[in-house]
Amino acid sequence: xxxxxxxxxxxxxxxxxxxxxxxxxxxxxxxxxxxxxxxxxxxxxxxxxxxxxxxxxxxxxxxxxxxxxxxxxxxxxxxxxxxxxxxxxxxxxxxxxxxxxxxxxxxxxxxxxxxxxxxxxxxxxxxxxxxxxxxxxxxxxxxxxxxxxxxxxxxxxxxxxxxxxxxxxxxxxxxxxxxxxxxxxxxxxxxxxxxxxxxxxxxxxxxxxxxxxxxxxxxxxxxxxxxxxxxxxxxxxxxxxxxxxxxxxxxxxxxxxxxxxxxxxxxxxxxxxxxxxxxxxxxxxxxxxxxxxxxxxxxxxxxxxxxxxxxxxxxxxxxxxxxxxxxxxxxxxxxxxxxxxxxxxxxxxxxxxxxxxxxxxxxxxxxxxxx
Amino acid sequence: xxxxxxxxxxxxxxxxxxxxxxxxxxxxxxxxxxxxxxxxxxxxxxxxxxxxxxxxxxxxxxxxxxxxxxxxxxxxxxxxxxxxxxxxxxxxxxxxxxxxxxxxxxxxxxxxxxxxxxxxxxxxxxxxxxxxxxxxxxxxxxxxxxxxxxxxxxxxxxxxxxxxxxxxxxxxxxxxxxxxxxxxxxxxxxxxxxxxxxxxxxxxxxxxxxxxxxxxxxxxxxxxxxxxxxxxxxxxxxxxxxxxxxxxxxxxxxxxxxxxxxxxxxxxxxxxxxxxxxxxxxxxxxxxxxxxxxxxxxxxxxxxxxxxxxxxxxxxxxxxxxxxxxxxx
Numbered sequence: 001x002x003x004x005x006x007x008x009x010x011x012x013x014x015x016x017x018x019x020x021x022x023x024x025x026x027x028x029x030x031x032x033x034x035x036x037x038x039x040x041x042x043x044x045x046x047x048x049x050x051x052x053x054x055x056x057x058x059x060x061x062x063x064x065x066x067x068x069x070x071x072x073x074x075x076x077x078x079x080x081x082x083x084x085x086x087x088x089x090x091x092x093x094x095x096x097x098x099x100x101x102x103x104x105x106x107x108x109x110x111x112x113x114x115x116x117x118x119x120x121x122x123x124x125x126x127x128x129x130x131x132x133x134x135x136x137x138x139x140x141x142x143x144x145x146x147x148x149x150x151x152x153x154x155x156x157x158x159x160x161x162x163x164x165x166x167x168x169x170x171x172x173x174x175x176x177x178x179x180x181x182x183x184x185x186x187x188x189x190x191x192x193x194x195x196x197x198x199x200x201x202x203x204x205x206x207x208x209x210x211x212x213x214x215x216x217x218x219x220x221x222x223x224x225x226x227x228x229x230x231x232x233x234x235x236x237x238x239x240x241x242x243x244x245x246x247x248x249x250x251x252x253x254x255x256x257x258x259x260x261x262x263x264x265x266x267x268x269x270x271x272x273x274x275x276x277x278x279x280x281x282x283x284x285x286x287x288x289x290x291x292x293x294x295x296x297x298x299x300x301x302x303x304x305x306x307x308x309x310x311x312x313x314x315x316x317x318x319x320x321x322x323x324x325x326x327x328x329x330x331x332x333x334x335x336x337x338x339x340x341x342x343x344x345x346x347x348x349x350x351x352x353x354x355x356x357x358x359x360x361x362x363x364x365x366x367x368x369x370x371x
Numbered sequence: 372x373x374x375x376x377x378x379x380x381x382x383x384x385x386x387x388x389x390x391x392x393x394x395x396x397x398x399x400x401x402x403x404x405x406x407x408x409x410x411x412x413x414x415x416x417x418x419x420x421x422x423x424x425x426x427x428x429x430x431x432x433x434x435x436x437x438x439x440x441x442x443x444x445x446x447x448x449x450x451x452x453x454x455x456x457x458x459x460x461x462x463x464x465x466x467x468x469x470x471x472x473x474x475x476x477x478x479x480x481x482x483x484x485x486x487x488x489x490x491x492x493x494x495x496x497x498x499x500x501x502x503x504x505x506x507x508x509x510x511x512x513x514x515x516x517x518x519x520x521x522x523x524x525x526x527x528x529x530x531x532x533x534x535x536x537x538x539x540x541x542x543x544x545x546x547x548x549x550x551x552x553x554x555x556x557x558x559x560x561x562x563x564x565x566x567x568x569x570x571x572x573x574x575x576x577x578x579x580x581x582x583x584x585x586x587x588x589x590x591x592x593x594x595x596x597x598x599x600x601x602x603x604x605x606x607x608x609x610x611x612x613x614x615x616x617x618x619x620x621x622x623x624x625x626x627x628x629x630x631x632x633x634x635x636x637x638x639x640x641x642x643x644x645x646x647x648x649x650x651x652x653x654x655x656x657x658x659x660x661x662x663x664x665x666x667x668x669x670x671x672x673x674x675x676x677x678x679x680x681x682x683x684x685x686x687x688x689x690x691x692x693x694x695x696x697x698x699x700x
Contacts, residue, residue, distance in 0.1 A: 120480040131448070132480055136472045142438055143473070146445020153401075153427055154449070181469075184438035191433060344483040345517055347541035351569075352616050 006218050008264060009244055010234035014292045016300025018239075027243035034242075036305070042083065042238050043302055044315050046075040046295045049099040051319035052108055053269075055326055056115070060273045064330050065115045071096045073236070073268030076294030077201050079103060080241025081169070081263070084249060088129070088156075088166035092144035095133040096201075097171050104130040108322075109329050118333055137172070138179030141198070144170035145185045148194035148258075157195045158255025167195040167252035169245070175206025177222060178214050186226035189258035197248050198223065198260040201235060203267035208280040220262035228258045235265030236294040239301075266292070338364065376561040383553040385527035386416045386492075389534035390454065394424050400538055401446065402429040404439055404456030404492075413458055414494060414553055436466035443489045444474055452488045452538055460495045460550075461504025467512070474543045475518030486541045490534070495523070496587040496637050497684055498551035500677040506550075507674060508638035510585075513545040514615040514647070520569070521615040523547035525589035527557040528565060529612060536568040544568075547614070549587035571618035573625065577607030580631040580694055583622065583648060585611035588635045588685065595635075595690040604694060614644055622648065623656050630661040631697045635690050640668035662700030665693045 009024050011031060020028030053070050060068040071078065078099025085091055085104070093100055098111055110123040114133065121132035134140035148168040151157060156165050176182055177200060189196050200219050204211045215222070220232040233244045241263055248259040266289035270277050277286075299312065342357040380388065394400045402417055402424075408431045411418030420429045432439045436457055443453035457463045463470075470491065477485050497506030513521045520542050524530040530548070537544040566572060574589070575596050584592035589610045596606040607625050611617060626632055632652055634645040649664040667685045675683045 119482060120476075122482055124484045125448070125481060126484060132477075134473075136468065139441065139469065139473050142441025142469065143445040143448065145438075146442030146447075147449050148445070149442060150446045150449025150451050153451070180465075181437055181441060184433070184435045184441070187433055187435065188438050188442055344479050344481075346520070347478055347483070347486045350616060351619075 006220070006232055008232045008234055009240045010237050011239040011243065012234075012237040012297055012301055014236075014297055016297050016304065018301060027240065027247060030243040030246050031239050036307070038083075039302060039305070040307065040311065042079055042242070043295070043298055044318070045079045045099070045102055046238065046298065047315045047319055048322060049075055049079065049102055050295060051323055052326065053098065055323040056112065057269070057273060059112070059327065059330055060115070065112065066117045067115055068273045069096050069115070070269035070272075071098050073289065073294070074201055074203055074265050075099050076238035076298070077235040077241050077263040077265050080238040081199055081245040081261075084242045084245035085169055086162075086166065086249060086253065088163075089249060089253070090144075090147055090166065090168045091130045092140045092147070092168065092170040093130065093133055094137070094140065094172050094176065095135055096173070097133075100171065101130055104128050106130050108326060112326060112330055113333060116330065116333060118336055137176040138181035138185070141170045141172055141176070141185040142181050142188070144168050144196060145189045145192075145194055148189065148196040149192050151195055152192065157253065165253045167197065167249050169197045169199055169249060171199050171201065173206065174200065174202040174204065174211050174214055174219060175209065177219055183226070186223050186228050186258070186260075190223075190227035193255075193257040195252040195255065196258045197245065197252055198228070198258065199245065200260065200262045201265055202262050203265050205267050205271065205277070205281065207271040207275060208277075218262070220260060223258070223260040228260050230260035230262060232262045232264055235263030236292050236297065238294060238298050265294075375563060377558045378561055379556055380527050380559050381554045381556045382524070382527050382530045382549065383414055383416050385531040385559050386534050386548065387418060387420070388559070389531040390417065391420060391423065393454075393535050393538040394420065394428060397452065397538075398428070399450060400428070400452045400454065402454045402456070403432050403443075405432060405434050405458045407431060407456050412456055414550070416492070416548070416553075417456070436462055437469050440466040440469040440474060440489075440491065443491075444469065444477065444487065447487050447489050448485055452490075454490045454492060454538060457491060457493045459505045460493055460507035460509055463491075463493055463509060470513070470519070470543075470545075471516050475516050478542070479518060487543045488538070488541050489543045490537045490546050491543070492534075492546045492548060494550040494553070495547045496550050497674060497680050498587065500680070502677070503674070506680065508636065508669065510547055510614050511638060511643050514644055519543055519545055519615060520613070521545045521547065522568060522613045523549065523586035524612065525549060525552070525586055525610050526555070528559045531559045531561075532564045533568060533612070536564065540568065547586055552587050552590060555590065566612070569613040569616055569618060571612055571621040572610050573607060573621065574610050575606070575608040577605040577629065579605040579629060580633060580697060581607045581609060581622070581625040581629045582633050582635065582690065582694070583609050583611060584635045585614060585644075586637075588637055591685065591687055592635050592690065595687040595694070598687050599691060599694060604698065606694065617648060617651075619651060619655065622652065626652055626656045627659045630659050631700075632660075632664040633690060633693045633697055634664065634666045635685050636666070636668045637684055638669055639671045640666045641671045643668060662697045665697050667693045
């Protein structure tokens with residue numbers, strides 16, 4: 001399965017040139033409607049999330065985070081799709097969607113808190129509509145489908161009222177497609193005609209397992225047997241990712257049922273900071289994909305569009321400020337209160353939790369206090 | 372009591388009536404699972420609900436247990452209260468990951484932003500002459516998992532009320548139905564709930580020994596107590612009703628009175644609910660005990676072929692053998 005031999009929506013070539021093939025003209029029309037401010041926002045956020053990612057890796061290396069999960073190389077897939085999600089839509093991420101998170105108002109520090117071990121999530125998924133990170137692969141995809149089934153039961157699909165209708169998008173990787181939960185999700189979505197887009201970021205590596213060991217059929221076709229059509233998109237092309245997500249989320253919201261998008265991208269960094277990719281892949285391959293970098297490509301495009309140097313300088317300065325800021329905030333994060341161990345295990349009162357909380361309090365008092 | 376509105380019904384019918392009541396009270400209550408709609412489930416617990424509530428409130432799911440529980444979680448996030456049926460105890464394991472890593476933890480993970488009012492109904496236990504995977508007692512797996520509540524009614528009145536209380540809980544509840552007792556009849560008080568969901572109940576008063584059971588074993592325990600009485604042994608029978616949390620104050624009050632305990636269960640004894648209860652009684656009522664706590668359970672084998680289940684399942688005689696051992700101290 002050679003990625004290049006499959007049809008793929010690409011609007012922005014690796015050299016930064018823009019062009020729309022005839023069969024993809026409706027995707028091009030979406031881009032025609034974007035103004036310069038929106039294009040600049042794509043760039044600003046891709047650069048911002050990369051700078052954040054680099055700083056987070058540094059913080060982990062210095063022992064300030066327990067773990068970091070880099071998304072370097074996947075910025076276009078995440079920022080492009082994230083901005084195409086509508087104002088009422090809900091997002092069910094995996095655990096590498098830092099870029100999608102910032103398109104929906106999730107504080108970057110919330111993600112760092114989780115990776116520092118201060119909490120297990122800790123943003124409000126109702127407020128942000130960006131649900132909590134899911135570490136068990138594929139588990140969140142079923143939640144997304146259940147949520148979408150509920151949206152349909154609520155009558156919030158296909159009414160034509162854009163303030164009322166909503167759809168759901170679930171993110172997962174090429175590795176997660178092997179999980180049974182993902183297959184069950186495609187099935188439940190199809191038979192319930194649920195308003196959902198399955199967004200696969202195929203970054204081609206599931207830790208050390210190459211995509212060739214995860215599937216025999218290209219992933220954009222994974223839904224076919226379930227009745228879920230799909231499209232491959234150049235995941236390093238922010239415009240293609242935006243246009244495809246916009247059109248298919250709109251269609252899901254209109255009641256056309258589930259759809260699958262495969263964003264073909266590449267994980268430039270390690271799986272996590274615990275991983276060493278030099279043990280299982282060639283530097284040549286990584287270099288090939290560095291040449292297809294999503295941010296550099298978009299910068300070329302923007303410069304050709306007439307965006308001036310001072311914009312890029314301003315973004316670079318903002319990145320340095322962000323890095324400094326999150327570094328300071330990470331150092332300042334307090335340890336959570338000890339008794340929060342017992343909070344929210346249950347919503348209702350629970351005698352065992354009450355007893356253990358009281359025991360720990362008494363024990364700590366006897367030992368001279370905790371903090 | 373004379374003023375109350377009583378009706379005689381079997382456990383399966385009582386569950387059906389309780390589900391109907393819950394669905395009438397709150398239109399966010401959904402019922403789904405394998406074959407629950409037109410057929411009414413393989414045990415007919417949901418019979419007739421489709422006609423009353425329509426296919427947006429009760430519907431068949433694809434035969435995929437992880438999908439059933441996973442979508443129930445998503446529906447809970449959307450404000451629905453799902454009652455998901457797992458067709459048989461042995462088929463819950465494909466959903467085990469969604470139950471233990473997701474359903475049980477999402478309230479904790481989200482720091483309370485997301486509640487999980489999901490009820491998972493599972494017919495449990497043996498005694499119906501079934502093929503493999505239709506006679507399991509998996510309660511310990513769920514009772515071991517923080518974030519879940521686990522309950523099991525033993526009679527029609529509890530079935531009617533506990534299913535409604537479970538649906539009202541903001542937390543996930545594993546609701547274990549005593550499969551071989553589905554057709555056991557009894558009075559249901561349609562006006563007043565007997566007890567809160569997580570209370571145990573003393574069903575028969577006694578002075579010599581406390582016999583603890585739950586779900587399908589309660590009827591067997593009552594039979595043992597009856598036979599014991601004929602031999603002059605006064606056995607107090609306690610129906611746990613709630614398996615997580617366990618109502619320890621009720622158990623300990625009885626142990627303080629009788630000083631002797633037998634725990635009867637269908638599950639294999641090793642690392643079972645009975646093991647935990649025995650340990651807790653030893654910890655909290657040591658000075659009251661005159662004898663070790665004895666468990667009477669299934670053997671530590673897979674559930675045997677149906678032709679051997681009569682010997683595998685603890686019966687009144689096996690319980691009384693344990694009673695004799697405890698009384699010999």
